[in-house]
Amino acid sequence: MLTALFVACATVFLIAFFSYGRFLERRFEIDDCRRTPSHVEYDGVDRVPAHPAVLFGHHFSSIAGAGPIVGPIIAATAFGWAAPLLWVMLGAIFIGGVHDFAALVASVRNRARSIADVARESMSPLAYRMLLVFMWLALVYVLTVFTDLTATTFVEDGGVATSAWLFVVLAICFGFSLYRLKVPILWATLVFVPLVFLAIWAGESLPISSQGLGSWLGLSPAKAWSVVLIAYCFVASVTPVWILLQPRDYLSSYLLYASMLLALIGILFGGFEVQFPAFVAWSAAGIGPLFPIVFITVACGACSGFHSLVASGTTSKQLDKESHARMVGYGAMLVEGLVAVMALTTVMMLSPGDALTGKPPLAVYGAGIGRFAAVMGIPEKLGVSFGLLALSTFILTTLDTATRLGRYIFEEFFQLRPGPARFGATLATLALPLLFALMTLKDAQGQPIPAWKAIWPVFGATNQLLAGLTFVVLAVWLRRTSGKSGFLWAPLVFMIAATLYALVLLIQQYGLSLIGGIASVLLALAVLLIVEAVRARFRLVE
Numbered sequence: 001m002l003t004a005l006f007v008a009c010a011t012v013f014l015i016a017f018f019s020y021g022r023f024l025e026r027r028f029e030i031d032d033c034r035r036t037p038s039h040v041e042y043d044g045v046d047r048v049p050a051h052p053a054v055l056f057g058h059h060f061s062s063i064a065g066a067g068p069i070v071g072p073i074i075a076a077t078a079f080g081w082a083a084p085l086l087w088v089m090l091g092a093i094f095i096g097g098v099h100d101f102a103a104l105v106a107s108v109r110n111r112a113r114s115i116a117d118v119a120r121e122s123m124s125p126l127a128y129r130m131l132l133v134f135m136w137l138a139l140v141y142v143l144t145v146f147t148d149l150t151a152t153t154f155v156e157d158g159g160v161a162t163s164a165w166l167f168v169v170l171a172i173c174f175g176f177s178l179y180r181l182k183v184p185i186l187w188a189t190l191v192f193v194p195l196v197f198l199a200i201w202a203g204e205s206l207p208i209s210s211q212g213l214g215s216w217l218g219l220s221p222a223k224a225w226s227v228v229l230i231a232y233c234f235v236a237s238v239t240p241v242w243i244l245l246q247p248r249d250y251l252s253s254y255l256l257y258a259s260m261l262l263a264l265i266g267i268l269f270g271g272f273e274v275q276f277p278a279f280v281a282w283s284a285a286g287i288g289p290l291f292p293i294v295f296i297t298v299a300c301g302a303c304s305g306f307h308s309l310v311a312s313g314t315t316s317k318q319l320d321k322e323s324h325a326r327m328v329g330y331g332a333m334l335v336e337g338l339v340a341v342m343a344l345t346t347v348m349m350l351s352p353g354d355a356l357t358g359k360p361p362l363a364v365y366g367a368g369i370g371r372f373a374a375v376m377g378i379p380e381k382l383g384v385s386f387g388l389l390a391l392s393t394f395i396l397t398t399l400d401t402a403t404r405l406g407r408y409i410f411e412e413f414f415q416l417r418p419g420p421a422r423f424g425a426t427l428a429t430l431a432l433p434l435l436f437a438l439m440t441l442k443d444a445q446g447q448p449i450p451a452w453k454a455i456w457p458v459f460g461a462t463n464q465l466l467a468g469l470t471f472v473v474l475a476v477w478l479r480r481t482s483g484k485s486g487f488l489w490a491p492l493v494f495m496i497a498a499t500l501y502a503l504v505l506l507i508q509q510y511g512l513s514l515i516g517g518i519a520s521v522l523l524a525l526a527v528l529l530i531v532e533a534v535r536a537r538f539r540l541v542e
Helices: 002-027 052-064 067-079 082-109 115-122 125-156 158-179 185-205 210-217 221-238 245-269 290-297 305-313 322-348 361-375 380-413 421-438 451-481 486-510 514-541
Strands: none
Touching (some): 002 082, 002 245, 002 322, 052 245, 052 305, 052 322, 052 380, 067 082, 067 290, 067 322, 067 361, 067 451, 082 115, 082 290, 082 322, 082 451, 082 486, 115 380, 115 451, 125 158, 125 221, 125 380, 125 421, 125 451, 125 514, 185 245, 210 221, 245 322, 245 361, 245 380, 290 451, 290 486, 305 451, 322 361, 380 421, 421 451, 451 486, 451 514, 486 514
């Protein structure tokens, strides 16, 4: 059953890419005769045309991160795998893919400007300012959650930490080979991709001591890694995209492709059966009711507002031709949906009483990849390390991209000129994540918990509400430019309703705590933005 289920999901995604993807192209009147911002406003730093395979790797690596793995595993162990699987399939095809594709095209048609800037022209200056604040806060949560998740992974497995940093060095060398030495991308790929996999073996042989790093910085190992990761984010964010961002994202995509291949082979030939129940409960302790919690917990695998920030922040500045938008925008979302399905299979294989069901999502995922690797004769421990490296590499990608996007938004909000201002804007964006990383956060009962676990509920709600608000902006923009916005209204209403309800539940659960206060601010911002959108809609009618 596991094999048939996975193959069926992959087939449905493939059909959707060629059918609904082409429908979206017609609806947005894609035309390669329009020159993209990467050519019209080329600057050699942020606006650089990229080969579609390289850009797909960047975009996919940036939007994937740990989201399509952590969220589905949390939801499946709490509620059963059926509801998350249904949401991933329908959400990725009809909501998330549309959201990502539309955000990319809208940004490209508006000189690669952010969705907030599109809102300023389509709605009002007030909507623009509020959306910038909302987007910036969402990125702060992304940085906080994924910094803590990566630090936790590095503490648990020093070999993964070594491999991750070796990978960064290889990515820089790959970038110089491609852009300065003019090595053809095929030859560079044939050299550097095997070296990336060799780094996995090297990491296991030379693990970094987290205790030593913690002692050197005078912090706990996890907090020490968080500080190092935030320092990395600063450096990576202010360097030209061709040095690290583009080459690293391209190479890291091969890690995920390989992990997906391992999962596919394991599922097809491993003889694994579905053991975990499809349905567990309508409500889970400490999490909440199935609706709307499934829809904010499973974000990146089905629909994610963060994707619009990537699409309109970095990807639109590197798109070579408009026709590449379907593969990069819509296609990457469908592949991410398949990653979420893969993550769900690591839960489906577990028996209901398995000790892994109470472990962190990364442990469940790593164990699943290890079992899939064993089918090919690869030692299970090495398979686990590979799975964790692939995941941590994607998280590093997300951290870098989120910091860069936060820098763009900060510069845009305060009307800062590009150049030296990027250093101050980057520092401002990383200040709150650093503060969260050094704090001890608590749950609704006052018990200390990891930062990612404390922030995840409000991160999920913020992320999905951002997707709903992006749909609002896109619907108004499309109405102004072509009038063909009807297909956006169903996903718009669903995402807004589900996430507003989730924020209300969070406020009730956390009260006057930090999380409850953040949820209250976000709810107020969202309501004001919706009011602005309604006013803009009526102005169009008049």
